[in-house]
Amino acid sequence: MIARQIAGKDLQLVFRNRRVMAVFVAVVLVMLGAVLIGAERTASFDRERGSALAADREVWLGQGARNPHSAAHFSRYAFKPLPALASFDPGTVDYAGLAVWMEAHRRNPATFRYAESAGASSTFESLSPAWVLQALVPLLIALALFPSYAGEREDGTLRQLLGTGVTAGAVFAGKLLAALRLLLLILLPLVALSVLAVMATDVDTHQPDPLLRTLCLVAVYGLYLLSFCLVAIGVSALSPHRRSAAIALFAFWFVFVVLVPRLAGDLALARTPQPDATEIANSLGEIGMAFWDSEELRESARQRAMDEYGVATVEDLPIDYAAYELQFSEEYADPLYAKVYRELNGVHAAQERTLSTLSIISPTLAVARLSAGLAGTDRAHHLAFTEEAELHRQEIIKQMNDDMMLNAGDAGYSYQSDPAFWEEIADFHGSLPPLSRFAGRYLWDVIALLAWLGAAFLFARTAVARAGDMERVR
Amino acid sequence: MTTILMKLEWLRLRRSLASRLVFAVALLSSLYAVWSGLHWKQAYLAGQALHETQIEERMQGWRTALADIESGKAESTPYDARPMDVRQAASHEPGELTHLAIGYRDIMPSRLTLGAWRNEISMVERYEFDNPLILSLGRFDFAFFLIVVLPVLMIALSFDVVASDLTSGRARLVLSNAVSLRQVIYARLLLRNGLLCGLVLLVLLVGFLFAEAAASEYLLWTGVCMSYMVFWFALIFCLVAASRQAEAVAARLLACWLVLIFAIPAVVDSAVQALNPPPSKLAHLSVARIAEAEAARQTAALTEGFLADHPDLSVGDEEVPGYYRGTFLANERVREYTAPTVADFRAAAEAREAGLSALQYLSPALLAQRALYRLAQADAAASRHFLDSAGTRLAEISELVGPAVISRNRISLQEYDQITPFDPETLPVGAGAVTGMAYLLALSLLLALASLRAGRNSI
Numbered sequence: 001m002i003a004r005q006i007a008g009k010d011l012q013l014v015f016r017n018r019r020v021m022a023v024f025v026a027v028v029l030v031m032l033g034a035v036l037i038g039a040e041r042t043a044s045f046d047r048e049r050g051s052a053l054a055a056d057r058e059v060w061l062g063q064g065a066r067n068p069h070s071a072a073h074f075s076r077y078a079f080k081p082l083p084a085l086a087s088f089d090p091g092t093v094d095y096a097g098l099a100v101w102m103e104a105h106r107r108n109p110a111t112f113r114y115a116e117s118a119g120a121s122s123t124f125e126s127l128s129p130a131w132v133l134q135a136l137v138p139l140l141i142a143l144a145l146f147p148s149y150a151g152e153r154e155d156g157t158l159r160q161l162l163g164t165g166v167t168a169g170a171v172f173a174g175k176l177l178a179a180l181r182l183l184l185l186i187l188l189p190l191v192a193l194s195v196l197a198v199m200a201t202d203v204d205t206h207q208p209d210p211l212l213r214t215l216c217l218v219a220v221y222g223l224y225l226l227s228f229c230l231v232a233i234g235v236s237a238l239s240p241h242r243r244s245a246a247i248a249l250f251a252f253w254f255v256f257v258v259l260v261p262r263l264a265g266d267l268a269l270a271r272t273p274q275p276d277a278t279e280i281a282n283s284l285g286e287i288g289m290a291f292w293d294s295e296e297l298r299e300s301a302r303q304r305a306m307d308e309y310g311v312a313t314v315e316d317l318p319i320d321y322a323a324y325e326l327q328f329s330e331e332y333a334d335p336l337y338a339k340v341y342r343e344l345n346g347v348h349a350a351q352e353r354t355l356s357t358l359s360i361i362s363p364t365l366a367v368a369r370l371s372a373g374l375a376g377t378d379r380a381h382h383l384a385f386t387e388e389a390e391l392h393r394q395e396i397i398k399q400m401n402d403d404m405m406l407n408a409g410d411a412g413y414s415y416q417s418d419p420a421f422w423e424e425i426a427d428f429h430g431s432l433p434p435l436s437r438f439a440g441r442y443l444w445d446v447i448a449l450l451a452w453l454g455a456a457f458l459f460a461r462t463a464v465a466r467a468g469d470m471e472r473v474r
Numbered sequence: 475m476t477t478i479l480m481k482l483e484w485l486r487l488r489r490s491l492a493s494r495l496v497f498a499v500a501l502l503s504s505l506y507a508v509w510s511g512l513h514w515k516q517a518y519l520a521g522q523a524l525h526e527t528q529i530e531e532r533m534q535g536w537r538t539a540l541a542d543i544e545s546g547k548a549e550s551t552p553y554d555a556r557p558m559d560v561r562q563a564a565s566h567e568p569g570e571l572t573h574l575a576i577g578y579r580d581i582m583p584s585r586l587t588l589g590a591w592r593n594e595i596s597m598v599e600r601y602e603f604d605n606p607l608i609l610s611l612g613r614f615d616f617a618f619f620l621i622v623v624l625p626v627l628m629i630a631l632s633f634d635v636v637a638s639d640l641t642s643g644r645a646r647l648v649l650s651n652a653v654s655l656r657q658v659i660y661a662r663l664l665l666r667n668g669l670l671c672g673l674v675l676l677v678l679l680v681g682f683l684f685a686e687a688a689a690s691e692y693l694l695w696t697g698v699c700m701s702y703m704v705f706w707f708a709l710i711f712c713l714v715a716a717s718r719q720a721e722a723v724a725a726r727l728l729a730c731w732l733v734l735i736f737a738i739p740a741v742v743d744s745a746v747q748a749l750n751p752p753p754s755k756l757a758h759l760s761v762a763r764i765a766e767a768e769a770a771r772q773t774a775a776l777t778e779g780f781l782a783d784h785p786d787l788s789v790g791d792e793e794v795p796g797y798y799r800g801t802f803l804a805n806e807r808v809r810e811y812t813a814p815t816v817a818d819f820r821a822a823a824e825a826r827e828a829g830l831s832a833l834q835y836l837s838p839a840l841l842a843q844r845a846l847y848r849l850a851q852a853d854a855a856a857s858r859h860f861l862d863s864a865g866t867r868l869a870e871i872s873e874l875v876g877p878a879v880i881s882r883n884r885i886s887l888q889e890y891d892q893i894t895p896f897d898p899e900t901l902p903v904g905a906g907a908v909t910g911m912a913y914l915l916a917l918s919l920l921l922a923l924a925s926l927r928a929g930r931n932s933i
Contacts, residue, residue, distance in 0.1 A: 019725075030737070037744050048754040055760035059767045066770065070797075074766065079756065092606035095581065099756060109602045112759070115581050115609070117752040117819065127740045139732070243720050247633075250728050254626055262618065265611030266510050274608070276521040277601040278528075278585060284600070348605040355607070369607075379607050 002166055006174025020144045027140050031190050034127045035197040038087035046203040049079045057427055065416040068400040072104035078389035078428040081205035083376035084198050089130035091377030102393035105288045107337035110386055129194045130371050133221050134364055135257050138228040142249035145232035148175050149467055150245040168468030179229035208434040213374045223453050224367040230456035234463035260362035268354035272347055287336040291329035301328040322412050323405035330397055356444045363452040366445040373442050376432055380441055384433045392428045479661040496631050504677040507619040511573035512684055522565040525585045529563040540887055552793035557875035557885045561589030564896045566860040569851030570687035575617035577852030588868045590875050593805040595762050597868055617846045621839050622735055625706045628667050629727045632710045635662045637720030663711055671703045694907040695849050701914035702842040708918035712925035738837040746829040753818040765811035769804035776803045780880045790883035802879045838914055845910040849903050856901055863898035
């Protein structure tokens with residue numbers, strides 16, 4: 001009962017504070033802007049993807065009679081599908097490529113990074129609903145809650161309250177209830193805006209389990225912001241004045257929301273350096289040529305072909321041997337390409353492990369990773385796209401090699417496929433993977449976030465008990 | 475009296491743990507920023523050297539083969555020393571001061587291979603191997619430290635200079651001498667921020683030790699840094715002089731920091747992008763592929779047309795593979811077809827640049843960042859200029875080797891030796907920095923004048 005009264009009074013004080021209300025309105029307006037920009041951007045990316053896919057198909061089908069291997073060099077593009085939730089949290093979308101060229105002999109990385117042509121400044125964050133929740137709302141919470149205890153102490157009302165026999169625990173419960181109600185009031189319009197925007201975002205590709213993802217996002221941001229509320233209460237309880245509480249909370253925000261995430265990226269790179277692009281490109285180039293440069297490998301291909309078809313010489317083969325060799329070289333290279341990309345992925349995973357470890361220091365890091373993961377815009381989802389594109393590449397290149405192998409006869413490279421054959425080469429539509437595929441990946445971040453919440457609760461509880469003792473001693 | 479005030483302040487600073495902590499954070503984080511930038515630059519240069527060496531070695535072999543064929547030491551083959559294989563490395567050299575402001579350098583393409591096998595899309599070597607999450611977090615370079623971190627440290631050191639004197643009763647004691655409160659505030663703020671900024675400038679000098687820039691670049695860098703510091707000093711002085719409550723001063727200063735450093739740049743960026751969206755790269759790709767496909771279908775007709783336009787050409791070795799000329803013609807067609815979209819990209823980028831140039835005055839942080847990135851040649855304009863220059867050189871190489879490729883001949887050693895190393899001019903860096911400095915200093919002056927007025931009213 002008393003806790004409810006304390007909570008009611010605290011909320012009333014917050015609502016009376018014009019500064020807090022002005023900042024709240026400003027945050028809602030910024031959120032509205034971020035939501036509109038995010039929805040438009042995602043829809044526009046998807047429109048571009050749709051047009052590029054249609055153009056790619058048209059060019060492919062219209063290439064006329066052509067040698068299939070020549071067509072395999074020209075090949076097709078895989079365009080990355082974007083989830084509607086990208087309008088809430090673009091994650092790594094701007095920094096990961098949008099398309100993969102699925103050409104013969106090579107496994108290419110995703111190219112065309114939006115950040116290169118956007119011209120956004122790299123020091124400042126770009127506006128997104130996720131950024132508003134990760135960076136601005138904690139500041140709003142600090143602004144609303146810094147006088148929670150410190151204000152009462154400064155005004156002498158805390159002493160009065162404790163003097164009437166109210167326990168420190170009841171005061172804490174009241175403050176916590178006020179913080180929870182405040183959090184609900186802040187989150188409600190922001191979440192409503194975000195959900196509406198995501199629902200209104202027009203994208204072609206269906207994202208599996210959107211409700212689960214949205215609920216998880218709400219839970220993650222709820223826990224994250226609740227831990228800020230608890231820290232704010234604890235800091236306020238330990239501060240003799242409003243002034244010191246406000247400064248301490250700002251310092252906390254600056255270090256954990258601004259400084260640590262930026263330093264974390266640098267530290268991750270220092271601990272696990274990024275291999276040089278030229279060296280990786282060289283490795284990929286060498287793999288592409290490995291078969292053709294090795295007489296031993298070419299001989300084993302010849303032997304396998306003769307064994308398969310039960311003939312004594314290559315000339316006796318009932319197929320076009322050049323095409324057989326092309327497919328053999330692809331199958332030889334595929335696992336080697338996979339190894340290079342697996343190693344690169346290992347480097348990136350190690351970098352992200354450093355970030356995960358540092359998320360024990362800054363909950364913002366954990367929340368950013370979880371948020372992008374739940375939105376389907378993190379590196380894991382990007383990787384799923386590139387791997388799906390690679391499987392598609394292997395399939396369509398085999399189709400073209402098989403066409404030449406079975407139908408070229410003696411014509412070899414002069415053989416031209418019928419234009420109708422291009423219809424048989426499937427478009428890459430791409431799919432968005434379900435959340436369950438990555439569930440284990442985010443476990444550490446969930447643990448870090450829960451640990452933060454637990455630590456924040458203990459800190460607030462201890463700070464409040466200490467504050468109560470101090471007031472009684474005074 | 476000012477000297478005495480300064481000495482007193484110096485003593486207080488030495489005794490204050492919080493102040494020492496602020497100085498330690500400033501020293502360590504600025505030194506880390508310089509080290510991090512140097513580390514990045516070292517890796518960047520090593521990668522570039524590898525790329526250039528590979529192409530140089532290859533071209534040395536190509537040149538030797540051509541010399542042998544010309545001198546009759548070796549027989550001509552359809553594959554050796556073909557003009558189609560002439561290639562040149564183009565690297566976007568970092569500026570002397572790029573280690574202090576990495577800017578766009580870690581996301582933009584910087585290593586290209588120019589030659590007839592390539593077009594403006596394929597001339598860029600594969601480079602998208604970085605972790606996109608790390609890229610999205612950005613780098614902790616000196617520019618980030620200066621623009622984002624330093625103002626917070628200045629605020630932490632300054633916000634309570636009046637309030638602490640008033641609450642401790644020291645203000646009354648000091649003011650009983652022939653000195654005004656404004657003089658006290660000024661002296662205290664000047665000493666605190668002067669020492670902090672002096673320390674940062676010393677670290678900047680350490681950063682300069684690893685560069686060989688022109689004197690004017692050092693001066694401009696220092697000038698931009700100092701004028702940004704002066705702006706924050708003036709803003710702090712203005713707000714500290716206007717109120718005696720540390721809480722209010724801190725709240726206002728931090729609000730200014732948040733608005734000037736995060737809110738305005740984020741809104742300006744979003745607005746400029748929304749008003750001038752870049753053309754779709756995927757659409758650009760589609761145009762290039764249409765051109766390639768068309769060229770593949772029309773190789774024979776295009777070859778005939780080319781030869782008709784160059785009646786002086788006699789057809790050389792018929793054994794040279796047909797895909798040499800096919801690829802060359804396809805690349806020529808790609809250049810022709812994509813010219814309008816390339817122009818659109820340029821126009822949109824210029825419009826965005828113009829928008830940012832106009833709106834940068836809303837935020838000193840944005841202004842300083844743009845000036846520093848330009849001085850470090852780490853802005854988007856420097857990358858665009860590099861890519862444009864490389865595109866021009868690619869066209870020059872294609873023009874040189876084109877007739878020989880189509881007619882299945884070779885270029886002469888003399889013609890090959892006429893190809894000069896790729897060394898594009900860098901963009902002029904001074905104008906934006908000087909304007910930025912002048913604006914920041916003018917703003918600081920206005921704030922100082924405002925603080926005089928505010929001081930009269932409140933102190």
